Amino acid sequence: MNEHVTAAEAKDRTDNRKSLYSEAFKKFIVQDWAPYSSIPPVRLASADWTAARHDRLRAAFPGATLVIPAGPYKVRSNDCDYRFRPHSTFAWVTGLGEDREPDAVAVVTPDAVILYFRPRCARTNEEFYASSRYGEMWVGQRDSLNEMAARTGLECRDIRGLADDLSGVKDVLVVRDSDPEVTAQVDELRGGPDDRDSDLLRELSEFRLVKDEFEVSELRRACEATKVGFEAVAKELPNAVRHGRGERWVEGVFGLHARHLGNAVGYDTISAGGDHANTLHWIRNDGDLAPDELLLLDAGVEVDSLYTADVTRTLPVGGRFTKAQRRVYEAVLAAQTAGIEACRAGNGFLDPHKAAIRVIAEFLADIGVLPCSVDETLAEDGGYHRRWMVHGTSHHLGLDVHDCAHARRERYRDAELLPGMVITVEPGLYFKATDLLVPEEFRGIGVRIEDDILITDGDPINLSGQLPRKADEVERWMAALQG
Numbered sequence: 349m350n351e352h353v354t355a356a357e358a359k360d361r362t363d364n365r366k367s368l369y370s371e372a373f374k375k376f377i378v379q380d381w382a383p384y385s386s387i388p389p390v391r392l393a394s395a396d397w398t399a400a401r402h403d404r405l406r407a408a409f410p411g412a413t414l415v416i417p418a419g420p421y422k423v424r425s426n427d428c429d430y431r432f433r434p435h436s437t438f439a440w441v442t443g444l445g446e447d448r449e450p451d452a453v454a455v456v457t458p459d460a461v462i463l464y465f466r467p468r469c470a471r472t473n474e475e476f477y478a479s480s481r482y483g484e485m486w487v488g489q490r491d492s493l494n495e496m497a498a499r500t501g502l503e504c505r506d507i508r509g510l511a512d513d514l515s516g517v518k519d520v521l522v523v524r525d526s527d528p529e530v531t532a533q534v535d536e537l538r539g540g541p542d543d544r545d546s547d548l549l550r551e552l553s554e555f556r557l558v559k560d561e562f563e564v565s566e567l568r569r570a571c572e573a574t575k576v577g578f579e580a581v582a583k584e585l586p587n588a589v590r591h592g593r594g595e596r597w598v599e600g601v602f603g604l605h606a607r608h609l610g611n612a613v614g615y616d617t618i619s620a621g622g623d624h625a626n627t628l629h630w631i632r633n634d635g636d637l638a639p640d641e642l643l644l645l646d647a648g649v650e651v652d653s654l655y656t657a658d659v660t661r662t663l664p665v666g667g668r669f670t671k672a673q674r675r676v677y678e679a680v681l682a683a684q685t686a687g688i689e690a691c692r693a694g695n696g697f698l699d700p701h702k703a704a705i706r707v708i709a710e711f712l713a714d715i716g717v718l719p720c721s722v723d724e725t726l727a728e729d730g731g732y733h734r735r736w737m738v739h740g741t742s743h744h745l746g747l748d749v750h751d752c753a754h755a756r757r758e759r760y761r762d763a764e765l766l767p768g769m770v771i772t773v774e775p776g777l778y779f780k781a782t783d784l785l786v787p788e789e790f791r792g793i794g795v796r797i798e799d800d801i802l803i804t805d806g807d808p809i810n811l812s813g814q815l816p817r818k819a820d821e822v823e824r825w826m827a828a829l830q831g
Contacts, residue, residue, distance in 0.1 A: 369474075369477075374474070377476075377477050378471055381471050384492075389498055389499045390499070391498065391499060392444070393562065393653075394443030394444075394653060396562070397443065397563075398441065398442065398461075398502075400560070401440060401441060402441070402456055402461050404555055405441070405456050405551070405552075405555075408551050409521060409547075409548065409551075410458075411458055411519055412458075412519045412521055413455060413456070413514070413519060414456040414457075414521050415454075415514070415520060415521065415522040415523070415530065416435075416437050416438050416441050416455070416523050416526070417435065417438060417453045417522075417523060417527035417530045417531075418435055418439075418444075418449055418452040418453065418465075418526070418527070419434060419435045419438070419450070419451075420450060420451055420529065421450050421481075427480075431447065431612070433612075434447075434448065434449065434450075434654075435523065436654070436747040436748050436751075437549070437552040438454055438526065439653075439654050439747055440555075441454045441552075444500065445611065445652050446611050446652050446654075449465045449496075452464060452465035452466075453465075455510075455513075455514075460503055461502050462502065462503045463496065463497075463500060463504045463505070464504075464505050464510045465506075465507050466482050466490070466506070466507050466508075467491060467492050467493045467496070467506060468489065468490035468491065468492055471484070510530075510533070511537070514534065517537070520534055520537065520538055521544050521545050521547075522545055523548060523552070524541075524545045550754050550755065550756060552754075553752045553753060554752065554755045554756070556746055556747065556751060557752050557759065557760070557769060558767075558769055559746060559768050559769070559770055563655060564768070564770070564802060566653045566655035567655050567745065567746070567811055568811055569655075570614070570648065570650065570655050570656055571659070571800055571814070573605070573606070573609035573610050573649035573651060573657070574648050574649045574657040574812065576609060577601075577606060577647060578645065578659070578815055579829055580602070580605050581598050581602055581645060582825065582826050582830070584598070585598075585637070585665055585667075585826070586830060588601075588665075589636075589637050589638070589665060592636055593634060593635070594621060594635070594636050595619040595624070595633040595635045595636075595637065595643075596634060597637075598619040598637070598643065598645060599617045599619045602617055602647045605649070609649055609651075610649045610650055610651040610652060611652045613648065613649065614656025614657065614658065615656070617631070617633065617646070618633075618644065618646035618660075619643070619647075620633075620643070620645075620646075620794065621635050621636065621637040621638065621643050621644075622635070622638060622792055623780065624794075625644035625662070625793075625794025625796070626780045626792075626794040628738070628739060638665060640665070640670065642664055642665065642669075642673055642793065642794065643662070644662045644796055645660065645662075646658075646659070646798065647660075655747060656745070656746075656747075656749050657745075657811075657812060658745055658774075658800060659799065659800065659812045661797065661815060661817075662677060662680075663822065664822070664823070664826070667830065669819055672789040673793055675790075676790060676793050676795050677797075679777060680708075680776055680777050680795045680797050681817060682707050683703075683705070683707035683708045683711075683775040684773055684817070686703040686704055686706070686707050687700040687703050687775060688700070688801055688808055688810065689703065689808075690704075691771065691773065691801045691808035692765065692803070692808060693764070693765055693766055693803055693804065695764065696762070697742065697761055697765055699765075700742050700771070700773050700801075701741035701742055702726075705726065705741065705775070706722065706726060708733060708736075708737050708775055709733045710722055711777070712736060715786075715787060715790070716787070717736070717786060717787075718732055719732055736778055736779060736786075737775060737777060738778075739774075741773055741774060741775050742771045742772050742774070743771065744769065744770065745800055746770065765803045766803060767804050767805050768803065769803040770800060770803070770811070771800075772799070772801070773798065773801055774796055774797065774798030774799075775796070775797070776794070776795055776796030776797075777794070778794045778795075779791055779792065780792070799817075800812045
């Protein structure tokens with residue numbers, strides 16, 4: 349077996365906070381441990397779907413060996429790492445989710461799929477108690493090779509044999525951006541980079557554009573969990589107002605349910621009260637909430653398989669919309685409804701945006717802020733409406749909140765919608781408090797409504813439609829939750 353010392357092991361060994369162990373202690377700590385369970389772990393539900401994914405990869409790269417790393421830990425500060433999440437390409441190929449498996453690598457060959465990872469050591473090994481990277485005392489009980497094989501249905505080998513196993517293989521491609529150390533190993537073995545590495549990453553993105561049944565079921569679960577989180581937030585809004593710094597209170601309440609019902613949040617929660625809603629990516633979440641203002645909450649639960657929801661609701665903090673807030677809200681709702689209606693197989697990916705943005709533009713014309721006609725602003729050389737809705741209406745959703753990001757433009761933005769695709773529909777109107785073109789009654793109001801839409805052979809299915817959207821329904825829902 350190759351005894352190559354990985355960067356992870358080097359970091360582990362040179363930790364200047366590492367304790368010294370006496371010989372007596374070394375003998376003592378390895379004694380009298382109960383044996384590991386002989387009951388095999390439960391096979392992952394995703395394992396029934398990965399073989400078809402492997403076949404697609406082999407068909408796209410005939411004869412090649414494909415190296416798909418999970419990635420290493422990422423340093424937060426000094427010897428403290430961020431919570432690990434595997435690269436989405438690795439999760440899709442292996443079916444592994446949660447925090448599995450740092451430093452692992454999936455290798456798809458013409459004849460097999462092999463999962464390389466660091467299996468647990470014997471408890472008589474110093475790694476058991478001394479390694480903060482892999483030791484059971486530090487990171488919990490790791491799988492053996494047989495246990496991981498039972499879990500995933502894949503052949504499993506020790507990661508320390510990867511370089512030897514790849515040595516002499518003629519045609520090797522790697523997902524370059526996942527694990528720099530593995531990429532460097534592959535480049536050394538084949539004498540440098542290969543331009544087709546980018547093709548591998550692109551195909552792994554494009555394969556995920558259309559979801560299989562397992563993926564759709566996981567996205568449904570993510571939306572259901574997200575509904576619970578939104579309900580908890582609505583119930584807690586009076587406390588969020590009372591305790592101050594209410595945006596953080598909201599973020600914390602939703603995060604509690606995301607961790608309890610899933611793996612985590614799928615992205616940093618946007619908890620934006622009042623004028624903060626007009627900052628599109630407001631994640632500072634440090635403001636107070638006022639009863640006469642709106643809360644724009646953009647949040648999603650990532651379930652243990654790493655599929656995430658992406659939902660936005662704009663809620664009246666005090667439970668009732670003002671006249672001006674309701675007018676803006678209903679304009680956005682009408683735009684979203686038009687966008688969802690356009691989510692049909694055979695339509696272009698941009699058609700939901702075109703449908704939604706026309707409604708937005710018509711509202712802007714109605715309140716007198718457009719410097720031109722609706723048709724002129726919607727023309728290619730127009731775009732004046734983007735002052736109040738600068739973003740697009742849709743993106744693909746799946747393992748990543750902005751899924752399939754490496755797909756070609758002609759397969760994504762310029763492509764037709766296909767059954768099995770899941771996209772968001774999320775129009776908004778953002779009237780900054782400092783925007784003097786906007787009628788004063790609307791300044792400081794920001795509204796976005798977002799749902800996760802499954803494309804089918806017939807009508808679109810709103811996976812997150814359990815949460816109310818109409819203004820009256822939102823008010824009744826909040827009143828019921830708050831008692």
